[in-house]
Amino acid sequence: MKVFILLIMGIGLLHSVSAATHSLHYVYTATSGIPDFPEFVTVGLVNREPISYYDSIIRTETPRQDWMANNEGSDYWESQTQISNGTEQTFKANIDILKQRFNQTGGVHVVQNMYGCEWDDETGVTDGFEQYGYDGEDFILFDLKTLTWIAPKPQAVITKYKWDNDRGWIEQTKNYLTQTCIEWLKKYVDYGKSSLMRTVPPSVSLLQKTPSSPVTCHATGFYTREVIVTWKKDGQDHHEDVEMGETLHNDDGTFQKSVHLTVKPEEWKNNKYQCVVQDSGINEVFIKVLTEDEIETNWDVKDPNTTGLITAVVVTLLLVIVAAFIWKKKTRQASGGASTSSNNSAPEAQVLSQINRQFLTPALKQM
The missing domain is CATH 3.30.500.10 (MHC class I-like antigen recognition-like)
Structure with a gap:
């Protein structure tokens, strides 16, 4: 179940x-x-x-x-x-x-x-x-x-x-x-x-846990969930070895979204990879070019149990x-x-009177 x-x-x-x-x-x-x-x-x-x-x-x-x-x-x-x-x-x-x-x-x-x-x-x-x-x-x-x-x-x-x-x-x-x-x-x-109708441009970062880890394009701080995050290679949409992450809720009421690209350093250094973030809420496109200078990383962290920069947001419930x-x-x-026939019917409980729902919700019935 x-x-x-x-x-x-x-x-x-x-x-x-x-x-x-x-x-x-x-x-x-x-x-x-x-x-x-x-x-x-x-x-x-x-x-x-x-x-x-x-x-x-x-x-x-x-x-x-x-x-x-x-x-x-x-x-x-x-x-x-x-x-x-x-x-x-x-x-x-x-x-x-x-x-x-x-x-x-x-x-x-x-x-x-x-x-x-x-x-x-x-x-x-x-x-x-x-x-x-x-x-x-x-x-x-x-x-x-x-x-x-x-x-x-x-x-x-x-x-x-x-x-x-x-x-x-x-x-x-x-x-x-x-x-x-x-x-x-x-x-x-x-x-x-x-x-409900707030619009704030997203903050876009390129993140990587280790040199051999996927490169993650991380967009955060936007209010509308209809934000599209994609990777391009040499100006063309790139879908190979790309994993879409879930859209998550931040504790300040905004959203975040990540898209992971598995690519070797020599590959992205010899080709032009771009992360493209489209926010329909403000009708604007944000682009991050994959270069060594743009990557934020925690490679120097010595604790092998470190989960890196990409962590789930802890929210107050x-x-x-x-x-x-x-x-x-x-x-x-x-x-x-x-x-299908109705041979599976069973004795039904007594129907309870419904309260006047004052047009806020539809009246409900027993099954």
Whole structure:
């Protein structure tokens, strides 16, 4: 089972959208079988930056950005707390339902709901999505084009039929994803525009641990994740013996990215190698030519256990949640899974009444 701990940092996630595209996403996670850990967690994110947090231990919705706390009063946070209280009960019921559907009793199990919308402030194009996963796999996904639910698993077919037949709720979900969510996203982006839309040029360095180590082009200090780092040889794109590193989050809210080039000294001394960094946030290109003078190194370090200049950034964690699972990304096109029979259905828990969600999130249903 693909289960992992997602560390949601107070300064943001390790993934973001482009400079022109803004997103409002919510992640709800219910777990069972994990001692001393919240059974239910919610987090709201704008441009992948956490804006709100709730779990079944603190039982209070709390802001995770100053610009959220400063722009929304106590009534907002009290209503969101009530919403999360009710959603927690629904998710606890859902995890019991799915355990029955999959003929499971003990062990660790996770249900997660991810939904939200995106808005391109240059083109005006919007999009929305909603999907559920269970124990590391897709369980059911909403197709916004056909206004139907897609059931990749046989155990989800009973849920698909149930939810597809509630046309009023389908329409409500569509209106939230295409209208209400976009309205709130624009409001939140306006709240945090000074923080969310910062643009600072990256600092670019060429690093090498030892003379035989790969040469690393390291860009850091930028705010938009849409920074492209590449190597060129004699003016042409160079992909041979190049390894792309992950984009990481610095503890000051900026990002860093590295690309490693494995090349012998005699090779780069006889040819012109360049590291090219393109930052779409400021529409500028930065170039570092690979020369001996440009390389920063720690060759003189005597401790063989030294990890060198390229180290993971240690961040202060304001939030820690179970991210439930890694589920495979699906296209939002219909799949053939809905033709499976529903013999795997199980007795369902009593449907709990839903709290008025005040248009901040879509209404949730039991499976």
